Amino acid sequence: MATGRRTIEATADTAIKEASTIATPKRQPAKKAGRKPQAGSLVSVRIDPVDKERLRETFEANGVTLAGGIKLASLYVLQEIESGRLRITKAGLFPRR
Secondary structure (H helix, E strand, O other): OOOOHHHHHHHHHHHHHHHHHHHOOOOOOOOOOOOOOOOOOOOOOOOOHHHHHHHHHHHHHOOOOHHHHHHHHHHHHHHHHHHOOEEEEOOEEEEOO
């Protein structure tokens, strides 16, 4: 049995890909299976004017629009919750240890 560097690297690459597949949480299918996917939908959120300005300034300072920044931040939080690194309750967001 050859155990050259290439064989070991190929085996390690395969193991990493398999571990990544196992560790990645599966997305749940939409509850309404008959619903057509849309290009985008509008979601209304009430934000205090002072907080809105802080968000806008922070995102724009980094070259991101307010809507784009909120979308990115929301998807990041969702990813962290799905991975188990973050917990959300009515009281707020809490890291899991």
